[in-house]
Amino acid sequence: MSKKEFDEALEIIDEEIKKSGISRRDAFKLAGLGTASFLLNPSEVEASTTANASEVKGKILIIGGGLAGIATAARLSNTLTNPNITIVEPNPKSVSYQPGNTLIAAGIYEKSDVMYNTSDYLPDGCTLIKDKAVEFNPNDNSVILQSGKKVEYDFLIVAAGLSLDFGAIKGLEEIGEKFSLENGKSIIDKFGNSGVCSIYNTDSAVAAWVQMQKFVEEAKSGKKVKGVFTHPNTSIKCGGAPKKIMYLTNARLEEAGARNNAELTFYPNGTTMFGVKEYHEAISEQFKKRDFKWHYKHNLTAVDLEKKVATFDKRWDEKGAWDEDLEEYEMLTKHQNVEVPFDFLHITPPMKAPTEIGKSAIGSSKGWVPVNKETLQHVKYDNIFAIGDIAAVPMGKTGGSVRKQYKVLVDNLISAMEGKELKAKYAGYTVCPLITDIGKVMLAEFNWSKKPTPTFPLDPTQERYIWWLMKVYMLKPMTMYGMLSGRA
Known part of the structure; x- marks a missing residue:
């Protein structure tokens, strides 16, 4: 995005914001420092850009050089007077604007x-070490890289993202475990011209x-x-994305005057459209409309x-035997394979922690790195955060x-380095700019x-046009120049 385009987007958004009584001065003062919420919350901007310098020293190792890893490193660099930070990341293009994939x-984007x-x-x-961490030894504070190199640390931050488990779907086993920024040739070759995509x-x-x-043609x-x-039976990044691509497919069909010839169906594993009742x-x-x-309750298990x-595992509950002690019926979950023909299939693959991390000493039975949900400190190892x-x-x-998380993590990591109590708390804030049409977005913000x-x-x-402008024109530069500087 050029500066001219950025300024034009700001002007358009400013006009929309002023309709709600917000001043032009405040909008322009805050634009570019963070995500949409910064346009209305000056105190948060001031707090986020002010970090008390710390003289504490220690070797900090960050696994993962994507948005989370780089933003955390930047804030640590801004805060520590003598930073000693190493980032392990195999992909030279790891810093990308992944929400742009939709x-x-x-x-709309290229x-x-x-x-x-x-x-x-x-x-x-x-x-920056261009390598991959493959072995974790928290008891001696070290990590082994794919090259065989051993890297020691005083404090470890795991920001490695998640992997796309296409291989868990029958018919796609040869794709295996992939990453968002990994070369996607094997995925594209496998899907071919079948109408399947992700x-x-x-x-x-x-x-x-x-x-x-x-x-559409x-x-x-x-x-x-x-x-x-589809929407799988695992946690996924950006839970709204499986619906966003459906909304955008609908928009392109409407644009072509062909919507009446298309049936669009969503098959989520869950029982609701969104975890927040109002949304x-x-x-x-x-x-x-x-x-x-x-x-609901349909999980994709196979693709021909x-x-x-597409084959889905459909599940439902039925009454079982009567429990005289509890005075209630036992509920039995039943399953049935349902075959669904398609012309166009968008797959949201199952997702998990990368195997080398999820199954390591710092992982858990469910694969993810177990942390205190408020402090982001590992539940077993005090010098590890995720x-x-x-x-x-x-x-x-x-x-x-x-x-929200990286500011909490940095504050708590420095407290841990200084031997102090971890007081910063992550409240579960999540934002999902849910694209509902070309030109419309519903900005879903919520917490625990x-x-x-x-x-x-x-x-x-x-659904609002202003959030579309924010999503398409503003959030990318706000992310790239705000979060990645450690100040937004």
Whole structure:
């Protein structure tokens, strides 16, 4: 984005904000320092850009050089007078704007719009090792890299993200475990021209746009087509994304005048559209208005690419035997395989911690790195912290969550280094700019209370053009130049 485009976006957004009584001065003063919430909360900006310098010393090792890892390193570099920080990251392009993948798949962004060199954002006082951590030895404070090199630390931060477990789906075993920024050729080659796609890898998001256009053209030609969209039975990054791509497919069909020829159906493993009641109800109404179909409690288990059939594990509960002591019926979960034909299938793959971390001494039975959900400190090892997608917290696998988490983690890490009590607390804040149309976004903000926590004095369940402008034009530069500097 050029400075001219950025300034034009600011002016458009400013006009929209002023309709709600917010001053132009405040909007421009705060724009560019963080995500959307900064436009209304000066005190948060001031607090976020002020970090008390610390003279404490120690070797800090960060596993992962993506948004969470670099933002944390930058804030540590800004805070420590003598930073000694090493980042281990195998991908030279790890710093990307991953929320842009959805926009790539809808023909709004290009791949080049979201790709950045990790080295360009390396903070002062940090050393970058282009390698991968494959063995963790918390009892002697060391990590073994893929090259065989041993790296010792005083404090460890795990910010390695998560992996895409395509291999858990029958028919896609050869794809195996992939990462969002990993070369996606094996995914694209496997999917071929079957109509199957996924936005969760950047290369496959590019291919998704090709498949979406093909699907729209088929509908435009008069063919009756079926679009199927999935949400797995695991935690995933950006829980709204499986719906975003469905909304955008709908928008492209409407644009082509072909919507009446397409059936769009959402198959989530869960029992609601969203974990927050108010947003669930709003999305349900949006689905009804757009004539979407949906079936809860369906988990994708297999894909036949040649026959273009997706198989789901459908589950439901039935009454079992009567328990005389509890005076209630035992509830039995039943399962049935359901085959669903498709012309266009968007797969949200199961996700998990990378195997070398999830199954290591610092992992857990569920794979994620177990931390105190408020302090982000490891539950077993006081000198280890985790942040972002890989951390076992109830919510928080979004960039907006990381924006809150990394400040908490840095404050608590420095307290731990100084031998002090960990007082900073992460309250579970998560934000999901849910794209509902080209030109409309519902800004879903919430925390562990599972209640809307809107920053702006606007109904958070309403789709708005202003949030579209923020999503498409503002959040990327705010992320790249705000969070990655450690100040937003």
